[in-house]
Amino acid sequence: MFDEDARYVNIGVKVDQPGLASYSKDPTNPEGFEVQLARSVAAQFQQRQARLINITSQTRESFLLENQAQMVIASYSMTDPRREFVDMIGPYLRSNTGIMVRSDYQGSDDVHSFHGADVCTAAGTTSVDLIKSELGQEPRTVPSFKDCNDMLSNREVSAVITDKIILEGFVQADPEFKLLNSEFGSDGYYGIAIPKGHPEECAAISKWLKTYIDSPEWRIHFSTYFPGVNPEDYSVGSALVDAKTRCTAEPLAPSAGEQ
Known part of the structure; x- marks a missing residue:
């Protein structure tokens, strides 16, 4: 999934959603809960940095299938039709x-x-x-x-x-x-999406995510980007990650991605 000498992980985010990801303060540097999550996930892989790529709701799957992004963290609800094309790890939020x-x-x-x-x-x-x-x-x-x-x-x-x-x-x-x-x-549940066929990376993200969402750090980050909003209205537990994450060993067949 990652080149050995790569310093970056290409992660698709939607930068028009304040609180989750937006250019609300710095026009060159997006911020938000999902941006923080993207940077934290990238660091789990040999301290790589997140290279954030602007996407829309319609392009989330295509960016993964066409290798324009290695992950997508973009208010991406975990559904069975989407799991046919990508692996989804999570949830990290519910709504x-x-x-x-x-x-x-x-x-x-x-x-x-x-x-x-x-x-x-x-x-x-x-x-x-x-x-x-x-x-x-x-x-x-x-x-x-x-x-x-x-x-x-x-x-x-x-x-x-x-x-x-x-x-x-x-x-x-x-x-x-x-x-x-x-x-x-x-409730919809937001997951981290990656291309199919990367079970080791999928398992590593899942293991880290379970620790993160049960820690005080999750609530600190949530309250930083959604001040005054009750975190309990949107929080999830690590048991849900076990229940909803799907890691597949085989990559998506070319014909499936072309449908």
């Missing part, structure tokens, strides 16, 4: 689905109050199907949540719907938005 609106919104908190209204989410996310199921309608989909937020700001949509932890970061970064006091769907 239900939330609703973000403009701060002047005075309507109901119930998700069904948005039936018939235009709502936005990012293409390639699990939120797309969830919105179809809950509201019986197609959401507006765009490449990044920044595009959704721009549409919300311009009153082109009534709400942005996605994982609540992502929305927590947006409302902290921009007082123009607020998070409704409701959530729906089932």
Whole structure:
């Protein structure tokens, strides 16, 4: 998975999600919980450094399959369809689905109050199907949540719907938005994705991650990037890592990656 003399691990992150990963302070150096996680994971492999690569929700799998990234840490929910193409280690966070609106919104908190209204989410996310199921309608989909937020700001949509932890970061970064006091769907679990066929590296990441998420360090990092948010609402335990991690010995067959 890594060249012997390589100093870096190429890790895909989404840099438009404050709290998780964004250029909120330094335009050349992203920061956030997932950025911290990426740097910590890279250091487990002979103290390599993380080389962060900008990706979107739609390009997470393709960057791994095309060897443009060696890992992806990008609010990547662990699902069986995704495990057909990549190995996923985790979780390191969990989140239900939330609703973000403009701060002047005075309507109901119930998700069904948005039936018939235009709502936005990012293409390639699990939120797309969830919105179809809950509201019986197609959401507006765009490449990044920044595009959704721009549409919300311009009153082109009534709400942005996605994982609540992502929305927590947006409302902290921009007082123009607020998070409704409701959530729906089932918890999604974020995992670290790597190409199939690297069981030693997969096991090493899993072993480190179990120690990390049960340590005070996880809560310190969470509270650093999500101040005022209750860590217990999004925390996971090491038993879940054992239950949900999948490490495969064989690489993905070329025909599977071409589908």
